[in-house]
Amino acid sequence: MRNKIEEIIRVDQAGELGAINIYKGQIAVLKRKKISKELSEMLKVENKHYKKFSELLLEYKVRPTFLSPLWKIGAFGLGVFTASLGPKATMACTEAVEEVIVKHYLKQSDFLKDKDKKLYNITKQFAKEEQEHMNMSKAHDTGQDKAHKILKYGIKKISKLAIKLSEKI
Numbered sequence: 001m002r003n004k005i006e007e008i009i010r011v012d013q014a015g016e017l018g019a020i021n022i023y024k025g026q027i028a029v030l031k032r033k034k035i036s037k038e039l040s041e042m043l044k045v046e047n048k049h050y051k052k053f054s055e056l057l058l059e060y061k062v063r064p065t066f067l068s069p070l071w072k073i074g075a076f077g078l079g080v081f082t083a084s085l086g087p088k089a090t091m092a093c094t095e096a097v098e099e100v101i102v103k104h105y106l107k108q109s110d111f112l113k114d115k116d117k118k119l120y121n122i123t124k125q126f127a128k129e130e131q132e133h134m135n136m137s138k139a140h141d142t143g144q145d146k147a148h149k150i151l152k153y154g155i156k157k158i159s160k161l162a163i164k165l166s167e168k169i
Contacts, residue, residue: 013065015104015162016050019049029083042133065169088143091137094136101159105124
């Protein structure tokens, strides 16, 4: 059980780092657009989540993933790429990532329910906040056309791979 809890804390801290850098990349491209205000608000929440999981790394004596430098660069690049495609692609990225993350947090919550009340409450609350981001992104018409569906599919696959790798490495 200790290993699973370490994986949860490690991967969640890495995921929040990734989210921060996606938003930073998007804001760098779209800073003069109306959408940047929403992105900045979501970034604040991701920073709060990252801070909490960074504290938990220390409290539970868990090492962070060795892949953090790669995730920072890759996530920033994904943010720049999607933002350069426009607001619809920007929010399609948020929708795709958050869909994966909400399911991920809820699965963790189920596991933690009777094992670690503190982590259970955190993952449950963060799932709710990430769901709010997903709902905000969907309000922007994230696209049902083939190109946006492919974009979202690819981002979901990348997110799932990052989760698997960050749990272990």
